[in-house]
Amino acid sequence: MHVVRTLSDCVNGWLCVWEWPEYSGAARSFRGTGVYNLGDIGWRDRISSIWNRTNVTVVTFDSRTYPVRDRVLYVDPSEAYRDLSHEPHDGGGSWNNKIDKIGI
Ligand SMILES: [Ca+2]
Secondary structure: OOOOOOHHHOOOOOEEEEEEOOOEEEEEEEOOOOEEEHHHHOOOOOOOEEEEOOOOOEEEEEOOOOOOOOEEEEEOOOOEEOOHHHOEOOOOOEOOOOOOEEEO
């Protein structure tokens, strides 16, 4: 895991997430193909901003209980969401503090 504290620490090739809007607060970053279960690192329902510096479209998931399908938010290469509270969620409300898994 690459240590990210501010926006400028998010280097090319990584997917970076922050616990607060405006790329602030605690942060984590991910790279490499896989599905990352945020509960494993204590980050479920915690992400408020995100920046995709990989070269692939990243899928974020809000896990739902069957038969309700998981909600997904796509983050294209170079795309960033500075405040997920501005992103509408299919289930109502916003994407703030909703992401449970990340697929790269
Ligand atoms: Ca969730």
